[in-house]
Amino acid sequence: MKLHLKVWRQNGPHEEGKLVPYQVEANPHMSFLEMMDVLNEQLIKAGEDPVEFDHDCREGICGSCNMVINGVPHGPLKGTATCQLHMRHYKDGDTVVVEPWRAEAFPVIRDLVVDRAAFDRIIAAGGYVSVDTGSAPDANAIPIEKNKAEMAFDYATCIGCGACVAACPNASASLFTASKIAHLSLLPQGNAERKTRVLRMVEQMEKEGFGDCSNHGACEAACPKEIPIDAIAIMRREYVKAALS
Amino acid sequence: MSDTILNAHIPDGPLEGKWQNYLDTCKLVNPNNKRKHTILVVGTGLAGASAAASLAELGYNVKAFCIQDSARRAHSIAAQGGINAAKNYHDDGDSVWRLFYDTVKGGDYRAREANVYRLAQISNNIIDQCVAQGVPFAREYGGLLSNRSFGGAQVSRTFYARGQTGQQLLLGAYQALEKMVDAGKVEMLPRQEMLDLVVVDGKARGIITRNLVTGEYERHVGDAVLLCTGGYGNVFYLSTNAKNSNVTAAWRCYKRGAFFANPCYTQIHPTCIPVSGDYQSKLTLMSESLRNDGRVWVPKSGDDKRPPAQIPEADRDYYLERKYPSFGNLVPRDVASRNAKSVVDEGRGVGETGVAVYLDFADAINRLGKDTIEARYGNLFDMYMRITGENPYEVPMRIYPAVHYTMGGLWVDYNLMSTVPGLFVLGEANFSDHGANRLGASALMQGLSDGYFVISHTLGNYIANNSFPEVNESNEAFAAVENDASSRINKLLAIKGEKTVLEFHRELGKIMWDKVGMSRNKEGLQSAIQEIQKLRSEFWQNLRVPGEPNSYNKNLEFAGRVADFLELGELMAIDALKREESCGGHFREEYQTEEGEALRNDDEFSYVAAWAHSGDDSSPNLHKEPLEFDRVKLTQRSYK
């Protein structure tokens, strides 16, 4: 199948970028990134610079890939990262526009590559349980209700890709931040630090320049792990509890 | 060739007491002195992140490096199935001894006994540590931890978090790392690639990195370097490894004097989604845990092209259950992979390409219900569906083996120190614990054992026993090594040939898969060596790398990595040629039993082959570490 691509090209963080049209021959079994590989081989052969994009595991778990495809972060398939989107969802002659995540807190490095270090700093502000190596009690010392553990897991599956920010009309990082808070607040291990955790992480999220949450729910729709915005409700409850005590 | 006997510095005493003996007698570093030492940790997977966090907690200053945009993206994140530990929570007869024994046996008696025993001892602490970090392991209704069984074991000792165990463990370690970043004890440097090792006065004292955003070279000084850079499976081009996984850091250390051990031991994972075309960039693994409930089969006749559902039981060959009645579908990975290859070679493969076998869940769904299967493997089934467009609840999965893990790596002693003093190697990057074949759910265990619980003691011992004269970035050794690194990069850009990095990588991968892959023979290995040499010389004459050195340039990064793979591939073939026996993941067609099983030669090859670089134009030198088994009796592995 022949595809008409329009891909964001930008040489550096401070340079102007633009959408550049390309044509590429794809095959339905290819993944989206493999289609981009084909484009890049084509460009290199033609003496042009290939399109830079982040990718690594290509199986939907590392969270590296980040393309806004025809206006939707990670493309049209629900619960799927860009790398797991296959070309069988497109047809001959389709026009496909590819852009990077857009947020001031995620500055473009080059082409489709953005800097997501803000997420690391949010985790560093409290997204952990402070347990030094070697000091842990026996793993079965504290039984945890199966349902609670499962729920915590649902929030813990966040891959830190940033699609939530990309999808949010306000470029808010609430779903990312809330997922970690929700995961740890549901487990007894996370209990001791729950107050400082939520206060500090929320503060850091704001410092990084992400926008406010307006409950649009675009984040949960874009999330490749389908993490629900109930996480954000949990974060707010945790926040109120922490602020009032 | 010299034949130095390598000393692994294994502590004295009976096997069970060696580690305790080490802990009781190793030298310690005073807490106030720890902060005077900077440790460079390269790679932030399970081994790197856990080591960086633990060392920082102890008080060392840590600089941690990764090539991705965040420490959390390291490829450990993709491990699916689980992590072994000898907790024996189910009283099914497990013990430290059994975990140790299964691991040594699974590795086909080519691992170092003392290291494996230590690993089995530490396994339990890992689970405690991870649970305390908030890792949401699977649980029973009573609230206690749940286990499942994995290949090569007859007990249920695998702890898991759905099909995302690696992700949850890595996030635990990553969070511990970020905690120490917050505490100011770790400086995290993402998007940095280690290009070389700086050795000053015989000790590893620093590294040269390239800032992958700006292209600038950076010099980093430390008192020890921890290499936690993973495996080199991408030498095969197609593997289950992440695209950024590479051998470069380890390879440059090899060239600076670290020995490379058992490079030919590669693990071919039996349950991957088969290749569908040339454009394919990587292979996707389906966790081995699927073999708990899935049954592997092919039609009895190669001419049988009916859709799977229409093939009656009588015309199916459940070949693993037939050949290995006691382990059935749960035989170790190497055995499962080789058997898949042999039925495909017989012309009984399935699917469009004929290069696949069925993994069928119909029986399990009938027995347990779709809901149970969905709860156990839902995310794996979804992934399969996304990639292939087929629904495995209705039609059997098609699977085929793919390169997954490399047991070989830089040689380390009991302290995890390489032959370059001060250069420690952890996790998949070292060679030590899995012998010639790794059992499922043991990689996570080893990475975290090395990082959380071993290195903190052995590094302390090294620091306490050595003096560290002041070295800074302007030292001439740093200037010289940086110059080597930058001229290499410039050389790659200057070729301006016709073929892309991807094309070279694909060609190398084909040679490796065909001749240094699942089964090997003398002739094939010899021709592989020649073909690789030829390809390498073409690479340096006809490569085209676009773009500039001083900007984000992924093609340039990959070019450097493929250049190293082109050298490593040859060493793997040399090692495979030298090892005239079959063991674990190394199967030499000349050496097999009448039934087609791997035939070891313990008299001649019960050693670790550690290769030393001797210059770019001369053959590497082989050094041997004899493997001595005090407690385990070497037998022909049998899973019948």
Add this chain to the structure above:
Amino acid sequence: MESQSRVTTALTSQVGRKILTGVTGVLLVFFVIGHLLGNLQLLDPDPNLFNSYGKKLHDFGLLLYIVEVALALLILIHAVIGISIFAKKLKARKGGYKGVGVKEGGMGKQSLASRTMIITGVVLLIFLVVHILQFRFGPAADMMIDGEKALDLHGLVMSTFANIWWVLFYVGVMLLIGFHLRHGIWSMLQSLGMMKPRWSKGIHGAALVIGLLLAVGFLLLPVIIYLRQA
């Protein structure tokens, strides 16, 4: 002192702001419901019914002023935070998406309502000023109820809504209120962290119904009054 600054920090944080928006929103919704119920008395043919209701309210004297100031504060807080969230949003993604057909608005619980909160909000704020000037401080004639002096608010409303333009204006604004509440009711519950995973869908649907009911209730008033007089 320290705890005071902690509370201030908490209230002005991203989560705090959203919670304040939610709390003020809830109170305003209650007010709106009360206001509607009171106003339905306008439909009674006896003008005295509504006027005596108005008189009762006025008789609260100081208390009425306090309530009015409190309401004004609620509206102010709600509006200021809403506008500041909008301003921050503009800063958080300065350039916006460049692609053709970018439909970041098409996903999740987004709707035209959720995307236009700032517009409907600002229009409502302007409307409030008009509305208060028109009826709270408007030219209502004096009248007597049971021998006591009162304002003929009923008459003021009747004469206002005899004008088709005012009727259209009010109908338009009431539709906007419905729109604002369509997202607002769902959003305030989510903001206050009241959501349980299972409720989410139901509440999102309920918000549509409540928003619709309030809007229809309000816009019926001017329409019916106009039709009766026409």
